[in-house]
Amino acid sequence: MARKQKKKSGGAPEWMVTYSDMVTLLLTFFVLLLSMANMDQIKFNQAVGSLKGAFGVFGGQDRKEISQPSIVEIAPIHDDLVQRLYTRIVTQMNRLRLDPSVKVVKDRGAVVLRIDEAILFEAGSAELKPQALPVLTRVAGLIQPLPLRARIEGHTDDIPFSTPDMSNWDLSVNRALAVLRFFQQQDLLPLSRLSAVGYGAEQPLAPNDTPENRAKNRRVEFVLESLGDYREQLPYLIDASEQAPF
Missing domain, CATH: 3.30.1330.60 (OmpA-like domain)
Structure with a gap:
């Protein structure tokens, strides 16, 4: 008795879903950079940290605390x-x-x-x-x-x-x-x-x-x-x- 073949379901391949998500996140990232071109350094670091968290750099957790930049004091030249x-x-x-x-x-x-x-x-x-x-x-x-x-x-x-x-x-x-x-x-x-x-x-x-x-x-x-x-x-x-x- 001949075995019946399964019919493939319609729609995009599975890899396309992951690829589309990545492209969407990249687009969001560059739009965010463009809209915040005049941001100060601390806010920029906060935005970058949040985006890194979304990409899983911090293990999938949002990084909410951004360390303040250190101030280096230089003694007078004289x-x-x-x-x-x-x-x-x-x-x-x-x-x-x-x-x-x-x-x-x-x-x-x-x-x-x-x-x-x-x-x-x-x-x-x-x-x-x-x-x-x-x-x-x-x-x-x-x-x-x-x-x-x-x-x-x-x-x-x-x-x-x-x-x-x-x-x-x-x-x-x-x-x-x-x-x-x-x-x-x-x-x-x-x-x-x-x-x-x-x-x-x-x-x-x-x-x-x-x-x-x-x-x-x-x-x-x-x-x-x-x-x-x-x-x-x-x-x-x-x-x-x-x-x-x-």
């Missing part, structure tokens, strides 16, 4: 210059046996020489002590060979003056100018490399709550700098190059 300058000055101070009351620190992107008030001035006075002159002479000798500007800053504590015609701002400026004037009169540093500025009590090193802390805040600083325009950053500046000779 940090290396500051470090090398700091090392050189410390070496020179040791070689010259500079007074230990002169401290060298890295501050505000520059190297700073710091001298306490007690070395240079009497309390409330802007007249240099006689014993301050050799200290300042050695400081000038330290700065002179360096191709840098020296910004002389005067700082005070927050104790107000008893007379209304004098303030901590006035005292800080007068002290900075007294140091600048000494450098100019002794021909230790050219005026083109000097400027004087007074901050009063506005930039303390320590809280003005004890006599010891107030003594720390009464100081003169030499900020050595070669980059940037300092005139736009200082509130109360007197540039030596713009002043008449003393």
